[in-house]
Amino acid sequence: MNAFIYQSNPSRVVFGAGALQHLAREIEALGARRALILSTPEQAASARHVAELLGDRAVGIFAKAVMHVPIESAREARDEAKRLGADCAVAIGGGSTTGLGKAIALESGLPILAIPTTYAGSEMTSIYGITEAGLKKTGRDARVLPRTVIYDPELTLTLPLGMTVTSGLNAIAHAAEGLYAHDGNPIMSMMAEEGIRATAAAMPRLAIDTKDVAARADMLYGAWLCGTVLGAVSMGLHHKLCHTLGGSFNLPHAEVHTVILPHALAYNAAHAPEAMQRVARGLGSASAAAGVFDLAHRHHAPTALKDIGMPADGLDHAADIAVQNQYPNPRPLERAAIRELLQRAFDGTRPD
Numbered sequence: 001m002n003a004f005i006y007q008s009n010p011s012r013v014v015f016g017a018g019a020l021q022h023l024a025r026e027i028e029a030l031g032a033r034r035a036l037i038l039s040t041p042e043q044a045a046s047a048r049h050v051a052e053l054l055g056d057r058a059v060g061i062f063a064k065a066v067m068h069v070p071i072e073s074a075r076e077a078r079d080e081a082k083r084l085g086a087d088c089a090v091a092i093g094g095g096s097t098t099g100l101g102k103a104i105a106l107e108s109g110l111p112i113l114a115i116p117t118t119y120a121g122s123e124m125t126s127i128y129g130i131t132e133a134g135l136k137k138t139g140r141d142a143r144v145l146p147r148t149v150i151y152d153p154e155l156t157l158t159l160p161l162g163m164t165v166t167s168g169l170n171a172i173a174h175a176a177e178g179l180y181a182h183d184g185n186p187i188m189s190m191m192a193e194e195g196i197r198a199t200a201a202a203m204p205r206l207a208i209d210t211k212d213v214a215a216r217a218d219m220l221y222g223a224w225l226c227g228t229v230l231g232a233v234s235m236g237l238h239h240k241l242c243h244t245l246g247g248s249f250n251l252p253h254a255e256v257h258t259v260i261l262p263h264a265l266a267y268n269a270a271h272a273p274e275a276m277q278r279v280a281r282g283l284g285s286a287s288a289a290a291g292v293f294d295l296a297h298r299h300h301a302p303t304a305l306k307d308i309g310m311p312a313d314g315l316d317h318a319a320d321i322a323v324q325n326q327y328p329n330p331r332p333l334e335r336a337a338i339r340e341l342l343q344r345a346f347d348g349t350r351p352d
């Protein structure tokens, strides 16, 4: 075994169907008395339910979270937290809502209690992102790592099948890149393979019945593991490409991950054979790249950039940005090969 460094992110996880009932206990354990509850406008009813559960420990609801945390919305939420004298933020929702909580914590140091309702995994990372003047800046800061995470599969029953599949593939992407990370370690690799297995195995069950609580629990468990990997080791070409495409062409986050992953894995395959074996084993497929593509295709998720709003004349620019800064990736970043990768992703060509 090679030498490695392992550092865990300190957070408390409360997992299980009905786990939301422990919210008041968990807020008390944080020593908080004045929680500000965050959600998107679409999930305002969930935020109100959380406020009811907290009674007088809830001081307000800010139901204006939007994708990619625009600086204006971060400022408004920070002002609201100050105005109300909040001593904690409760984020119920997907990565966008958790991201808003992180923007508040980055400035104020307020503890976050996250209640994830998608499989994006942001709740397990100290990575934040804030968008200003069309540019999304990301960074890592220990203050933004949620202190407590309540995973309650019952809260994911309303996630439509399409988003369930793409969000699950977003989770699988974290684990897949974690398996070939230059700063990876055997513990994270173990979590990554198990995360892929649990997520991929739950998908066909949810395709039959999106309200299957046991399958939802398995998927959320997989997403937790995959998110932990994202938080602990460095990501490579796949995440860089998705960040570029999402930011520069305003493409939907989980769908971009779904479309790019098979092609990023094919690009790296010959340079990371052991990682590919583990991805394939997790998927229960013969090949990592084709296995991910088939998983998406089988569940009617998008498999082509052209179908999710990518303009054909943007591919050259995307390839340029992807190679602007060198970063660790199993296969060196080659402009021509990345341009080809993007073309295949644009067309939706199945990798071998």
Ligand code: NAD
Residues within 6 Å of the ligand: 040, 042, 043, 066, 067, 068, 069, 093, 094, 095, 096, 097, 099, 117, 118, 119, 120, 121, 122, 123, 125, 126, 127, 128, 129, 155, 156, 157, 158, 159, 160, 167, 230, 253, 254
């Ligand atoms: P999202 O949070 O934008 O949610 C998409 C939509 O689904 C929203 O309208 C939301 O209200 C709704 N929704 C969420 N859960 C639902 C449920 N259970 N039932 C019905 N509707 C539900 O989507 P996302 O993919 O979770 O997050 C994407 C964002 O998170 C991106 O901005 C991405 O960059 C960020 N992200 C950050 C990290 C990190 O570590 N910092 C990790 C992953 C994703």
